[in-house]
Amino acid sequence: MSGYALDNSWEHANRRLTLLERMLDPMTQRRITLLGVSQGARCLEVAAGSGSIAKWLCEQVGPTGSVVATDINTALLDPIRLPNLEVLQHDIVASEPPGAPFDFVHSRWLLHHLREPEQAIRQMIDALRPGGWLLLEEVDFFPVHASSSTVFREFMVALVNTVVRPSGRDCFWARTLPETVAAMGLEELGGAGEFPVIQGGSPAAEFFELTAVQMRDQLLATGALAAPRLDEALQLLQSPDLWAFGGANIAIWGRRRFN
Numbered sequence: 001m002s003g004y005a006l007d008n009s010w011e012h013a014n015r016r017l018t019l020l021e022r023m024l025d026p027m028t029q030r031r032i033t034l035l036g037v038s039q040g041a042r043c044l045e046v047a048a049g050s051g052s053i054a055k056w057l058c059e060q061v062g063p064t065g066s067v068v069a070t071d072i073n074t075a076l077l078d079p080i081r082l083p084n085l086e087v088l089q090h091d092i093v094a095s096e097p098p099g100a101p102f103d104f105v106h107s108r109w110l111l112h113h114l115r116e117p118e119q120a121i122r123q124m125i126d127a128l129r130p131g132g133w134l135l136l137e138e139v140d141f142f143p144v145h146a147s148s149s150t151v152f153r154e155f156m157v158a159l160v161n162t163v164v165r166p167s168g169r170d171c172f173w174a175r176t177l178p179e180t181v182a183a184m185g186l187e188e189l190g191g192a193g194e195f196p197v198i199q200g201g202s203p204a205a206e207f208f209e210l211t212a213v214q215m216r217d218q219l220l221a222t223g224a225l226a227a228p229r230l231d232e233a234l235q236l237l238q239s240p241d242l243w244a245f246g247g248a249n250i251a252i253w254g255r256r257r258f259n
């Protein structure tokens with residue numbers, strides 16, 4: 001069952017997820033390139049969102065490869081037309097991903113929204129061919145605590161806790177991802193983490209601002225932040241004088257065993 005709070009059918013969802021992609025795609029593309037996904041590969045992009053990585057993978061694998069992009073809500077993926085891309089509505093917790101086996105399976109910023117992240121990881125591993133690569137990227141907001149602005153810190157902690165409320169998880173969970181994946185029998189495991197330094201008024205700042213706009217009622221209902229403090233934070237996010245730390249993108253990769 002999905003606990004996702006940020007519906008892709010919201011009127012500004014495409015803008016919001018495009019801003020997320022601008023923040024994260026350079027990190028993701030570097031990691032996928034290092035894993036060696038190349039021409040002819042068959043790929044699965046789970047929870048593809050607005051689809052930038054699915055589209056980029058289509059270029060990497062070329063006409064002899066193929067990409068399946070899934071999401072519980074494919075509203076932002078359906079308009080994409082590429083000859084080697086298949087878009088499918090699918091809940092990664094509920095059933096096996098369609099179209100297996102894959103040479104490469106990737107998911108980003110999904111697991112903290114799920115009540116059963118281990119079940120989703122297991123489905124992704126099972127969808128790999130022997131020797132195929134899994135790359136998971138998840139956010140852990142620990143760098144936020146080291147930001148100098150008290151308003152930013154209070155805002156971010158209240159916001160991310162609100163976002164994951166329906167799933168019963170927290171946004172400081174990705175630190176446990178390495179041992180979770182390591183227990184699942186993959187080989188050639190590796191990991192890395194990286195976080196953006198955010199200036200007010202930047203695309204990354206606008207991503208968190210739009211997330212707060214979408215979640216405003218739920219955030220205020222938690223009582224963690226009063227409306228004037230929230231509005232102060234939203235103003236701060238537009239100020240070029242703000243410099244703060246965003247969530248750390250924690251990447252874990254590994255290969256399905258050949259036997």
Ligand SMILES: C[S@@+](CC[C@H](N)C(=O)[O-])C[C@H]1O[C@@H](n2cnc3c(N)ncnc32)[C@H](O)[C@@H]1O
Nearest residue numbers: 002004047048049071072073090091092108109
């Ligand atoms: C924060 S967005 C990340 C989108 C994209 N992976 C990215 O990093 O740009 C989370 C995405 O997960 C999708 N999602 C949430 N629960 C899901 C589930 N159970 N199965 C598949 N997709 C899911 C949402 O619809 C949304 O598109």
